[in-house]
Amino acid sequence: MKPQKSTLVLAALSGVPFIMVLGNSMLIPVLPAIKEALHLTQFKVSLLITLFSIPAGIIIPLAGFLSDRFGRKKVIAPALILYGLGGIVAGLAAILLKSLAYPAILGGRILQGIGAAGTAPIAMALTGDLFTGKQRGTALGIIEAANGLGKVVSPILGALLGLITWYATFLFFPLVVIPVVLGLWFLVKEPEGNRQAQSVNQYLKSIARIFEKKSAMLLTSFLGGAVALLILFGVLFFLSEHLETVFRLNGVRKGGALAIPVLFMSTTSYLTGRIIKKRLALMKWLVVGGLALIGGALTMIGFYRTTYLFFIAISLAGIGTGLTLPCLNTIITSSTATERRGLVTSLYGGVRFMGVALGPPLFGLLMGYGLPLMFWSTAALAGVTALLAAFLIRVKDMKAPTTPEEINRPAPYTPQPAFGLAARKPWNPPDEQGL
Template structure:
């Protein structure tokens, strides 16, 4: 693949997680406005996050299986359309319904969550298909950075849209879906040889074999990704309320303040992707360091409450997230062969969604008891994930099971070089990508 074409492909792929993250992050700065407009409790308004994330987490394994069987693009593009239609439904409900507005919006959010199931996790699997060896680590770092960039942009964007009306964010979703869906359709030619032709029983048996041999590493990685996003979204949920009550910030100023920790996450994700491209053996310890940094930051906030320390601590938590997630993405996508990668990455995406879903209500529930309890208990959760990662993640387990049938990404690239074949992502620039 020529560098310009590679850049265009990565841009299209990066648009998928960026759009997906708008589904929750863009609403966080307008949650207080929605709460006031619809006369909701704090718990009820948090359902706008939870009822997007839980359906996504439940449907993701199905989307992963379908992508392994029929192709990634055939899942991603319809999923993006469903995602956009859910936003339209929520906006129209707020605009035209006079009663049962909130239940209708929750129903639309469920539809959006179902669409989201086929977006970022499948894009991650497709990235793993298209890029091999060190290029995979770099590309997945860019994908995670795009996810983080969405989290940086979305609070400001959500706050700006909130100046129009509290439901304007819902109507914005389809506007960003269309160009990304077209980019995926027109720019990417996925390798057709990666499709899995096994029946469902054989397929599930092969997935079980992967988990049987690598259960400790995979389950620990799943836990680390879920905990990292639970803490990030819990902190952002708390920060949204805290900025209004403690500093009387609202609108764009509040959006910019919310973007600070996520900006650190985004920058760190990109740098981490470049670093592990050259030093794959560092991945395990970057995961441990990232989770430990999150634990330390939250624990400090349990002791001290000064304004400057608060923003330093939440920024360091963003750095910790940026260290953790790109490494886990590479570990997960490299744990199995391409024909089973869709389901494994989708299961990982599902537990990430569960973390996002649980973060706001968990922080809200613990805050009801006391702020120190909220910070100390969540710091303990991060410390536990760091300890398990230190003990159970083994980077050598990235070599897929099955001997000669399944090899490491680097091994596949080497064998391709010996046989004169190009890796999956390197095809002739003279050949036009098919829809």
């Protein structure tokens, strides 16, 4: 792909995760205002994040299957439109309804979540289709950086919109969807000939074969993405309340403070994508190091919570997330053939959404038991995930099969080691003459 054309294509593709991430991150600075306006509990206000993310996580595998069968753009464009429509429903509910505003807003958020299922994960698969070799790592790093940039901009943007009114954030979604849909449709030319016409049963069997061969690496990678985003959104949810009650920050100042960890994450994601290229072993150890850095930063917050150390620690956690996610994106997309990439990346995206969904309520629950327990328990989760990545992500599993025979070949039988004498000397059955 020519440099100028690839820049336009990447710009169009980057708009998809940028828009998708606004769905949660832009609401975080106005959650206290929503809580006050609708007289909600801390748990009920966290459902505005959770009921966006859970439907997305459930629908994403279906969106991945449809993208493999009918094309990526034919899934992404309608999904973006549904995403914008959910914002209209939530915004109008806040304006027109009174006692029923909260459940109607939740309904709009569910619609947005269903739409979000067909956005960023499918855009990631399409990026994997369009770019190969060293370009793929760089392109996926830019896609993750766009995701991070959305997280940086969205708290500030949400705080600015909140100055108008708390429901202005919902009505902003359809305004930004339109240019992204047009850019994707007219600038991105999807590769032809990589759609598959298998039956659903055959397709699922081929996916099962991928997991037979690479289950340890794929499941560990899925867990790593979920844990990184669970912690990120849990910390942001905690910060939204903490910055007002402890540091007395409101409005744009609060949005700027919320943007600090994701600014470090976005910058690190971009730089990581530039350096990993096809260095498979480096990707593995950056994942391990990134998760370990997240765990170390959270442990430090549990011990020391002075203002400077607090912001240093959340910045380090952002750097750790920026090291982890681009490498996991590249590992997932590079280890799967094009014909199966849509569903596999969508399963990964679904697990990531589940991490986002669980983060706010989990941190909200743990806050009731004290901040040290909240930070140390999530630090332990990051540490355990780093150890699993060190032992279960293997370089040889990161390469995609390149021929139909490799794609459909069953996993080879590997005899399990026996115990006792049989472990020392294999037994061979005698032939007929030996009986």
